[in-house]
Amino acid sequence: MNKKIFSENCNLSSYTTIKVGGVAEYFAEPKSVEELSYLIKWANLNKQRCQIIGAGSNLLINNIFIKGLVVCTKKLKSLKIEPYSGIIEAEAGVMLPTLSNSLAKNGLQGGEWAVGIPGTLGGAIFMNAGTGNLSLAKNLISVKVINNKTLEKLKIEKKDINFEYRFSSFQKNDLTIISARLHFEPNGNLEKLIQTTKNNLKLKTETQPYHQPSFGSVFKNPEKNYAAKLIDDMGLKGFKIGGAEISTMHSNFIINTSSASSKDIYKLITVIQQKVLQNKGIYLQPEVRMIGFDYPN
Incomplete structure (x- = not known):
């Protein structure tokens, strides 16, 4: 395997937001979809389990030797924004704060809430991450994936994805999220959007231990309770x-x-x-x- 995208016996603690983790037998951070596809193919050919992580928030990795391949998608961070149509194309590793700020600066409404979530776009879709009743599922058009068994690249429309509270059908199938296409409301008030985004981040830092190692929220809120x-x-x-x-x-x-x-x-x-x-x-x-x-x- 290409050593430039691949390491052995990698300590994963620095790849999680709670700063805890074991040692991965094999570890890689692909910089392109081609590299990601190659890694999944390598894992298949060598009968190695392949586990995908994003920013490592909402993730607890045991302090043990983790057999197989762990792939971090954070370097897949292409982001294309069409300000007039409100359509965006973003790779799985784009960080939500980056996305949120970029949307606001382009006058696109609907992503202001995401500024304080330290996760990737791929992770947010996989987990159906959000705050309150807001999540990216509302804005999603389609998701591009790799079938982990066949290596086929597929486009899945939103209607074919099951989203529930902090759940998506990606948690149950054998697909790796590559990128997503989303729509946000164009022609927003630029100054107001930027200020709202800043205020949302300020609120997060004042009410949550934002600058300390943590997962984010640990537990789902039970129905009609917190x-x-x-x-x-x-x-x-x-x-x-x-x-x-x-x-x-x-x-x-x-x-x-x-x-x-x-x-x-x-x-x-x-x-x-x-x-x-x-x-x-x-x-x-x-x-x-x-x-x-x-x-x-």
């Missing part, structure tokens, strides 16, 4: 296991205060789930994807 409130009700704000702490700013955030291990974080997630289930009869379902754990994603 995970943060349920955790607050248990008196768990500020509770620590090792270097992992439930944020005092926002209870649905776990922060890595000082060299937390993946096991510290995993135990803390489990303690929260057990306490809320025992006292409220509600099972908190993690938003966080887990690699290297015996946990159903």
Whole structure:
């Protein structure tokens, strides 16, 4: 394999926003769709498991040896904007804050909410990430993917994708997201859009531990309830296991205060789930994807 796009025994902690991770047997950051396709083909030919990550937010990787190939899409970051039509074409590795700011500067409305989410476009579509009831599913036209088994490149229309709260059908199929085509409302007030985007980021930094190592939200909000409130009700704000702490700013955030291990974080997630289930009869379902754990994603 081409060593320029490929490394062995790579520590993954710097590729996750919570700054925890094991060692990948093989690791690559493709700079083009061709390189990505080659890597998936290599994994198939060598009977290696291939796992795709984006910005590593909403991701807990166990502190163990991760067999197979881990591919990070962050260098796939082509972004084309048509200001008059409101159509954009963006590769999977485009960061949501970059997308949000670019939309505002081009007078396109509808992406202001995404400025404070430290994830990639591909990850956001895969997870159906969002804030409140806002997500990119509303703006999506189509997604280009690679079939991981056949290596065929396909275009999937929005109508053929199942989106639910923090879920997309990409979590259940064997497809890798390459890029997406989206539509945002053109001819917006430039000054107002830029200010709204700035205000949204300011609100995030004031109410969430934005500048500390974390996943973002740990748990999905149960129907007609809020995970943060349920955790607050248990008196768990500020509770620590090792270097992992439930944020005092926002209870649905776990922060890595000082060299937390993946096991510290995993135990803390489990303690929260057990306490809320025992006292409220509600099972908190993690938003966080887990690699290297015996946990159903």
